[in-house]
Amino acid sequence: MTRRAVRFAIAGVFGVSSSAHAQAPAAADASLIDGWRAVRIADCARCHGKDHEGLAAPSIVGFARTQSRERFIAAILDGNPEQGMPAYRGNPLIENHIDAIYRYFAARADGSVAAGAMPGRASDTATTLE
Numbered sequence: 001m002t003r004r005a006v007r008f009a010i011a012g013v014f015g016v017s018s019s020a021h022a023q024a025p026a027a028a029d030a031s032l033i034d035g036w037r038a039v040r041i042a043d044c045a046r047c048h049g050k051d052h053e054g055l056a057a058p059s060i061v062g063f064a065r066t067q068s069r070e071r072f073i074a075a076i077l078d079g080n081p082e083q084g085m086p087a088y089r090g091n092p093l094i095e096n097h098i099d100a101i102y103r104y105f106a107a108r109a110d111g112s113v114a115a116g117a118m119p120g121r122a123s124d125t126a127t128t129l130e
């Protein structure tokens with residue numbers, strides 16, 4: 001696929017969720033990529049499994065499907081240290097991108113984003129996010 005075709009495909013994928021949020025596709029696309037990238041850098045998958053669908057820890061996708069945005073965000077920022085979920089409050093990578101992280105998992109949960117790498121980002125190697 002050409003770069004242009006990839007961008008077009010991304011716009012198509014996010015058209016559904018972006019209309020629900022009344023945002024331009026370009027903005028939704030950037031936010032979802034930020035969320036995906038933040039969880040990749042934080043390596044949530046080492047406990048939550050490949051594609052975050054559950055391993056030692058439960059599926060984050062399933063949680064996003066059944067819980068409110070507020071409960072989802074609290075589960076990540078407050079964590080549950082006794083049960084093995086770290087509290088990410090004060091971690092800028094997560095705290096600064098918490099809305100994008102929620103939107104990424106909400107999009108995974110409603111099927112508008114597939115498991116695996118973001119479209120066109122299979123070789124993403126960024127290790128930091130502002």
Ligand code: HEC
Binds near residue numbers: 045058063088094
């Ligand atoms: C060290 C292992 C570990 C890491 C790393 C980790 N988690 Fe968790 N997480 C857990 C465990 C264990 C639970 C279940 C806690 C419980 O039983 O209440 C959990 C629970 C959750 C829940 C609530 C799910 C539920 O069903 O209760 C969410 C949402 C979540 N984690 C998101 C994340 C995100 C996002 C990241 C990365 C920023 C992350 N976790 C990183 C271990 C981890």
